[in-house]
Amino acid sequence: MGSRARHLRLVPVVAAASVALAALLGARAGAVEEEHDPLGYVVDRAALDDPATVAEGAELFRIGCVSCHGPGGVGSPRGPAITDAGAASAHFYLTSGRMPHAGAPDEQARRKPPAYTHEEIEDLVAYVASLGEGPEIPDVHLEEGDLQEGGDLFRGNCAACHSATGAGGALSYGQHAPSLDVATPVQIYEAMIIGPGQMPVFSPEAFSEEELNSIVRYVETLQGLGDPGGFSLGRIGPIPEGFVALVIGTGGMMLTVFLIGRRRHGEAEPPSEPVRPADASTGAGR
Amino acid sequence: MTAAGALTKATPLSRRTARWLDARLGAASFVRKALDKVFPDHWSFLLGELALWSFVILIATGVYLTFFFDASVEEIVYQGSYVPLQGVEMSRAYASALDLSFDVRAGLVMRQVHHWAANVYLATTVVHLMRIFFTGAFRRPRELNWLLGVGMLILSIVNGFVGYSLLDDQLSGTGLRIAYNIAISIPVGGTWLASLFFGGEFPGPDLIERLYVIHILLLPAVIIALLGAHLALVARQRHTQFSGPGRTERNVVGERVWPTFAAKGTAAFFLTAAMLCALGGLAQINPIWLYGPFRPAEVSAASQPDWYMGWLDGALRLWPSWEIRAFGFELPTPFYPSVLLPGVTFALLALWPFLEARITKDRREHHLLDRPRDRPLRTALGVATLAFYTVLFFGGASDVLAVTFQTSVNALFRAFRTALLVLPPVAGFVAYRLCRELARRDRPGATDEAPAVAPAAPEDGASHRRAIEPEDEPERDPASTAGVPRG
Numbered sequence: 154m155g156s157r158a159r160h161l162r163l164v165p166v167v168a169a170a171s172v173a174l175a176a177l178l179g180a181r182a183g184a185v186e187e188e189h190d191p192l193g194y195v196v197d198r199a200a201l202d203d204p205a206t207v208a209e210g211a212e213l214f215r216i217g218c219v220s221c222h223g224p225g226g227v228g229s230p231r232g233p234a235i236t237d238a239g240a241a242s243a244h245f246y247l248t249s250g251r252m253p254h255a256g257a258p259d260e261q262a263r264r265k266p267p268a269y270t271h272e273e274i275e276d277l278v279a280y281v282a283s284l285g286e287g288p289e290i291p292d293v294h295l296e297e298g299d300l301q302e303g304g305d306l307f308r309g310n311c312a313a314c315h316s317a318t319g320a321g322g323a324l325s326y327g328q329h330a331p332s333l334d335v336a337t338p339v340q341i342y343e344a345m346i347i348g349p350g351q352m353p354v355f356s357p358e359a360f361s362e363e364e365l366n367s368i369v370r371y372v373e374t375l376q377g378l379g380d381p382g383g384f385s386l387g388r389i390g391p392i393p394e395g396f397v398a399l400v401i402g403t404g405g406m407m408l409t410v411f412l413i414g415r416r417r418h419g420e421a422e423p424p425s426e427p428v429r430p431a432d433a434s435t436g437a438g439r
Numbered sequence: 440m441t442a443a444g445a446l447t448k449a450t451p452l453s454r455r456t457a458r459w460l461d462a463r464l465g466a467a468s469f470v471r472k473a474l475d476k477v478f479p480d481h482w483s484f485l486l487g488e489l490a491l492w493s494f495v496i497l498i499a500t501g502v503y504l505t506f507f508f509d510a511s512v513e514e515i516v517y518q519g520s521y522v523p524l525q526g527v528e529m530s531r532a533y534a535s536a537l538d539l540s541f542d543v544r545a546g547l548v549m550r551q552v553h554h555w556a557a558n559v560y561l562a563t564t565v566v567h568l569m570r571i572f573f574t575g576a577f578r579r580p581r582e583l584n585w586l587l588g589v590g591m592l593i594l595s596i597v598n599g600f601v602g603y604s605l606l607d608d609q610l611s612g613t614g615l616r617i618a619y620n621i622a623i624s625i626p627v628g629g630t631w632l633a634s635l636f637f638g639g640e641f642p643g644p645d646l647i648e649r650l651y652v653i654h655i656l657l658l659p660a661v662i663i664a665l666l667g668a669h670l671a672l673v674a675r676q677r678h679t680q681f682s683g684p685g686r687t688e689r690n691v692v693g694e695r696v697w698p699t700f701a702a703k704g705t706a707a708f709f710l711t712a713a714m715l716c717a718l719g720g721l722a723q724i725n726p727i728w729l730y731g732p733f734r735p736a737e738v739s740a741a742s743q744p745d746w747y748m749g750w751l752d753g754a755l756r757l758w759p760s761w762e763i764r765a766f767g768f769e770l771p772t773p774f775y776p777s778v779l780l781p782g783v784t785f786a787l788l789a790l791w792p793f794l795e796a797r798i799t800k801d802r803r804e805h806h807l808l809d810r811p812r813d814r815p816l817r818t819a820l821g822v823a824t825l826a827f828y829t830v831l832f833f834g835g836a837s838d839v840l841a842v843t844f845q846t847s848v849n850a851l852f853r854a855f856r857t858a859l860l861v862l863p864p865v866a867g868f869v870a871y872r873l874c875r876e877l878a879r880r881d882r883p884g885a886t887d888e889a890p891a892v893a894p895a896a897p898e899d900g901a902s903h904r905r906a907i908e909p910e911d912e913p914e915r916d917p918a919s920t921a922g923v924p925r926g
């Protein structure tokens with residue numbers, strides 16, 4: 154009865170711990186929710202045509218970009234001409250942190266935290282857009298996309314490089330198709346219409362606006378999809394699975410068997426051990 | 440208190456049952472003999488058992504899956520509860536695998552335990568094989584059991600591949616397409632073989648049904664038959680043991696099957712079951728819903744086979760693309776890494792006991808095991824071989840490694856090709872030197888333990904095992920030891 158009472162006394166403790174844990178997990182989930190700007194780095198489109206914004210952008214460009222892209226974005230040995238890159242390209246490259254480029258000109262530009270603030274990005278995008286003719290920042294309408302159609306299109310057009318799970322893949326000569334875990338809907342749409350780096354352009358002739366929205370919707374769904382089977386192991390297929398099976402599964406079992414096997418040595422190796430010939434020719438056994 | 444009471448009450452009943460059974464079956468003496476059998480004690484002798492129990496779990500979970508899996512390529516429209524695929528056309532096979540994952544109670548965990556068990560089963564089998572190899576347990580009179588083991592290994596690898604090819608998702612389809620191309624690369628019978636397995640051109644309409652029968656009936660039945668023979672031979676030939684005080688070529692020193700070894704075996708079973716259930720419940724494996732239904736025209740990055748096929752995939756990737764005409768046949772590129780290599784691998788593996796006997800001219804019976812250091816050449820060869828296949832395995836993972844470590848696949852290919860040539864000899868040499876050094880250190884005279892172990896050990900550096908041998912070797916015809924009745 155006493156132990157029963159002690160158990161009962163534990164109930165509020167356990168309950169409090171569970172609530173705390175749940176609150177913690179909930180807070181974490183909330184934090185993720187908040188960080189996740191649904192469309193991502195949308196700039197004020199009206200401001201892009203404002204001459205003041207363009208002028209601000211020109212100044213920033215002179216400081217941070219001219220060394221590679223040349224005055225007026227005409228290009229240099231260290232960077233391509235961007236006169237016709239357009240707002241979409243500038244927005245994609247700047248919000249994904251790819252520009253300013255941190256490496257040799259032939260090295261792949263990698264995603265990193267953006268180097269500029271929202272307003273500065275707005276200025277730079279306005280300036281690059283003013284240089285020539287290029288695609289505009291797209292309007293993404295996730296609700297117009299069809300999730301299942303997007304999945305089919307994604308597996309048919311993007312999985313070859315980014316893998317069906319969106320975990321990314323290797324291309325030849327050190328180039329990678331990056332993981333699609335963090336790209337925002339606008340960036341995903343932009344990537345398809347500008348084709349950054351080795352990625353092909355999925356032109357308006359190939360895909361209708363509705364199809365592009367469908368793909369964005371599918372990628373966005375992939376990002377939020379839980380893993381019903383437990384730890385995802387990076388969603389990169391049988392290699393990490395084999396690693397876990399060999400190291401944790403098999404290694405763990407071997408270690409345990411080793412410990413079981415050793416145990417009796419310590420206790421029973423002394424002469425008391427049953428040493429007994431089991432050879433039939435000596436007639437052992439009963 | 441209650442437990443003791445139950446025991447005193449139950450004993451007469453159980454004894455009465457036993458006597459009743461014995462009167463009808465006459466099994467008591469057989470059972471007593473079996474329970475009294477002595478099993479030598481070394482932790483590595485439990486490795487085969489881990490494989491055995493993984494196989495048991497594989498069968499148990501597999502049977503559950505057969506209740507729900509529908510091996511048909513008939514196209515239907517998915518209506519299950521995984522939203523991103525609702526309304527998508529797919530085969531019944533893939534749809535039923537999705538249902539298992541999302542709509543069947545305990546379906547996903549069973550699928551996952553089954554797949555983890557397959558990976559772990561093959562891993563423990565290979566580790567068990569390594570134990571047999573490095574200790575020389577395959578030598579006469581156990582060559583037959585070695586052959587049975589190699590047979591099981593090959594069939595199990597094939598069955599694993601067939602198993603994950605059943606689901607008709609994008610990943611399994613990719614693997615099947617590669618298998619089909621490999622089959623038709625075989626010079627003479629290739630096309631015939633391909634149409635036998637694949638039911639004509641790939642992807643054929645009968646393919647999945649055919650694979651299903653192979654996976655749940657044909658191969659498991661053969662493996663179980665081989666396993667029965669394998670275990671019966673272990674019982675009949677007695678288990679090998681390491682040398683030690685009182686252990687000779689003609690006795691078995693250890694613990695009786697009942698209760699000690701049985702307890703360990705039971706522990707091994709629960710350990711295996713616990714590990715596989717933990718993996719199946721906690722770690723996601725083969726998330727087919729992300730891969731999508733198989734479409735012949737599509738392929739995904741990072742398409743890899745399971746680990747036990749990984750070395751073959753690696754060979755295929757690392758092999759330079761040569762097309763050679765030989766004897767009037769075009770030998771396409773996949774032939775060498777995918778047909779010749781596994782053929783040579785398994786032929787050498789199967790024939791090893793006979794090759795070694797021929798090389799060492801040692802055709803005597805052996806019931807005492809070698810320690811790896813006692814046979815430096817064999818150990819070195821084994822280590823070199825392992826290094827070779829490990830490099831091949833990493834070659835198969837090169838694109839995933841390139842992404843994970845942000846390097847170039849081409850550089851990795853070059854590195855692995857070099858490693859394939861350089862690493863095995865280096866690993867073998869290191870193993871050889873280590874063995875010699877370890878063996879030198881425990882020569883009698885180097886320590887004062889040796890005389891206690893084997894009083895007859897001469898001072899000339901022979902190990903005590905060899906020192907004991909002459910003692911009883913000439914006395915009896917070796918055949919009498921081989922033909923030990925179960926005792």
Ligand code: HEM
Nearest residue numbers: 484487488490491564568576584585588589591592678679
């Ligand atoms: C299907 C998977 C296998 C299972 C379930 C299995 C099971 C077992 C078990 C439980 C034993 C007795 C304990 C031990 O020595 O570990 C054993 C012995 C043996 N196994 Fe296996 N085994 C398998 C595959 C293999 C393979 C792949 C080989 C070698 C190519 C092999 C060769 C042997 C030999 C030669 C023995 C007798 C060893 C001795 O007496 O020391 N087995 N097996």
